[in-house]
Amino acid sequence: MRLSRSLAFAALFLLSLTTASVAGPGRITLPAEVTATGQVIRLGDIAVLEGPATAALGDLTLGPAPAAGESRTLEGARVLDALRRAGADLAAITYTIPPVIRVRRASQEVSEAAVRQILEGFLAEALGAGAADAELKSVELPGPIRIPAGPYTARVVPPADRPLLGRVRLGLEFTVEDRPVKSVWVTADIGVYGPVVVATRAVARGDTLAAADLTTERRDLSQTGRSVLTDTVDAAGRIARAPLVPYTPVRRDQLVLPADIHRGDVVLLVAERGRLRITAPGEAREDGTRGQQVHVLNRLSRKDLVGHVVDGSTVAVDF
Template sequence: MPARVAIAGVFALALTAAGATHARAATLRSTALITSGTVRLSDLFADLEPGQDRPLGPGPAPGASIQVGGAQLIAIADEYGVDWLDQSPSAMATITRASRILDQAYFADLIRQNLPDLGNGPVSIDLRDFHPMMVAPDDPKPVVLSDVKWDQRSGWFSATAYRGQPTGDITRDSFMLTGVIHAARRLLVYAHALPAGSVISASDVQLDESYAGHIGSRAFTNEADIDGMTVTRGVVAGSAVLDQDLHRTVLMHKGDPAVITFAAPGVHLTATGRALEDGGAGQYVHILNLSSSMIVTGRVVSASEIEVEAGSNPVPSDSNTLRHLTTSSRDASRADLSLR
């Protein structure tokens, strides 16, 4: 009986010792996120012995990953004396370097810091052929700009960007940064989205005192200039009101009958006439006075009324004048007449 107890005690001690050995065994990390540029033994194995951790080699670039296969893991464990449970040639560990993204807003702010002549007013900085950059999250100065050039008249700028912490890859450590800087302007913008074919009224636009977006053509600043015009394409709220997106809405068509009105202090005259060209609201067109057979120039008030202002000089309606007006009207229609 005592012998059996002794054997059982020895067996229990052996189990306890084995359990303690396995308790101290390392386990593989299948994935690891590192913040430094060096891979350590503890990035591959957890539960290492005290003082066993050590650097293994360079890590991936910020935002990139490397994979360590089973055969290499076994070799590393053997070299550094790591008691690794469940060793297998099919094992795999993936190590990813933490990163942050430098986007367009970051580089636009960097350009502004390097161009003190821009002042403190609002500007729009549009980058061309831009690609975001991955950098270490704790890098205090990830990019340095050099050779910053800016043409104030055209707005074009260029600069060379260098990584603060080079990777050793010349194609990634520096690149050209180019774009256009637009100074803020006072102009009309759309108050809300409008579909193509919409006729604009004063409630559809508002004045932006510091618009800094890109302007590809003439922009409007006066509501009266665009009232009654038609949008040729869909527009979004906040975008600039540009002449390339508008055309004059025709109220009066060539050949339409119209009432000619003339008003001056103490005088109000009316006559019947016939429009000699198309015209939109507020647009000046030629009209034939049927009573006097004279041609006058007046402003389109509505689809049936032309207002002739004081100082307007009528011209005879001879065949040459009518032919000239007809040709001019046809050419103007092709060019989509704007307010004169």
């Protein structure tokens, strides 16, 4: 009976010690694996602080946090040194601090859908009224995009030397809490739809195109090339330099203007310098259109010259 009473008394005594420890001036419990949420590691973010003696220690800075998705180690001895420098009364605080603490950064992954939404918003602003004719066909990411946890903004950096058409490499700059945190490159395939000129019939080389031979169709301009004509006015009356396939986009380099002068035509050669103007009869050595460089013969001196076509009967030459 006396033994049972002694055991009961001992158990009650141990229980009172545990209660006193919890209710003491303060306690710090720091796990071996923790997660930081901000740019710096604060004690209050990674440790459990209990009691009045630890109330002012929550903002104690222990060093910079690792980048999003990465980790770093923190020595327990350095944590104790930081507590001492902060004026903590370690004699009044019960603490559990491992020799080494692994600190990870709280992060989030920016999904492909989120990147697409960012790019679509950028295109709507950059293209203005033309955004209605644009389509973001695909987005290619360099890999998972991880940034620190929290609300973020993203800025799109377009290329300076090419239009937003076809496959375009775009920069993305992410900011969290007004601080730049990550920059990546993504590839966007941008389609812009608009009218292109097509021939409504098979056109042979040397044929002159009439307005009735042409129409426009709505096509993806990223698939047609930059030299494709978009207005039938730019094609009507021109001559095909090569056969044209029906309903295939017509390029500017496939057409030439009708010649204003032809080989063998008698033309007026004009040479001007200041107020001096000299004319002579000449002969065209080749076909040429207005503004084009051609070879001509001076019929008086029998010399071959080079000039530019002014109109159907005049060639300007230098002297």
